[in-house]
């Protein structure tokens with residue numbers, strides 16, 4: 001979502017004729033769009049901010065996003081060269097401020113969509129989150145779930161499609177809980193409506209929450225092949241005790257039911273997930289349950305995060321950093337092994353590949369894919385490809 005927001009701001013400035021600079025040194029404006037989901041992300045943003053000190057004279061420096069929301073104006077005490085602090089909850093303010101600061105009012109030179117012609121693009125469908133996962137700072141810094149109106153989403157995607165986008169990635173913290181109260185349109189209605197746009201070939205979404213899957217979705221998934229066959233489904237832990245403490249709202253059994261249903265609907269489905277290791281009170285036994293779950297479910301990829309406490313007064317780390325590192329490493333090794341096995345299982349199978357450029361693209365199941373001996377592949381088209389090999393996390397195959 002930060003990537004999408006950054007792109008929107010960038011496109012906004014480009015549309016007024018501003019130029020993107022590679023180096024901060026030569027820039028008049030620097031906008032730092034920040035994340036704070038883990039302390040590490042915030043530390044990176046602050047260290048970058050610190051590095052600007054020497055070159056900050058006569059520059060407009062914007063510190064925006066989730067870390068800006070968490071730290072607030074007081075961050076200016078430490079970094080007085082910041083011009084504006086704009087938190088994630090009021091991110092829209094940046095457009096107004098930029099317009100005023102840069103006297104942009106009458107100089108719009110192009111519309112934003114023609115600036116970025118790409119095959120794949122994001123579409124934010126809701127901001128914020130109504131869940132209350134105990135470890136997570138997102139609801140605090142982004143606020144309650146706020147859906148983008150249904151018609152606006154469809155209109156935006158149609159424009160993107162006209163400009164060459166073929167794969168759309170719907171974004172929301174719990175993307176499948178989407179409901180536009182005014183029109184009563186839900187996530188499933190969005191999927192159906194977007195599917196009617198001819199140019200859009202693949203609809204992906206990040207991240208669905210296990211509790212918001214229902215039979216209506218599975219039915220649509222079975223018959224609608226524009227819906228991505230790669231589903232990112234965050235599990236977080238394989239231990240029911242930890243899941244309960246995290247307030248995720250499901251047990252491991254319930255999670256597995258969603259996975260089974262997806263695979264029953266389409267056995268080619270590839271599922272990825274997020275895991276947090278070392279959350280408060282995670283014992284060796286709980287961790288082993290996570291390992292068992294990832295072995296059983298067989299995720300194509302797992303994004304493994306070391307638990308990073310975000311609140312001073314609750315849910316602290318209860319294992320040593322050494323133990324945290326160890327569990328993280330054990331998990332990573334296991335994840336890599338399984339991911340590799342699953343990739344090799346795709347050899348000999350036929351995959352649909354959306355071409356991004358030249359002979360490279362992405363399978364509908366979410367793997368990078370290179371076409372061997374390709375001739376005249378058209379960017380944005382889908383080809384059936386027989387997979388022959390695996391190298392560096394990429395599938396290699398021939399178009400058939």
Ligand code: SAH
Nearest residue numbers: 135136173207234274275276305306307308
């Ligand atoms: N809304 C998404 C997650 C957004 S945050 C969802 O619920 O799936 C992305 C990922 O960051 C989460 O899935 C979780 O695995 C991780 N994460 C969130 N808070 C964290 C924390 N305090 N420490 C470590 N990882 C965290």
Ligand code: SF4
Nearest residue numbers: 129131133136138173
């Ligand atoms: Fe955070 Fe995702 Fe839970 Fe919302 S659903 S509180 S964003 S982890």
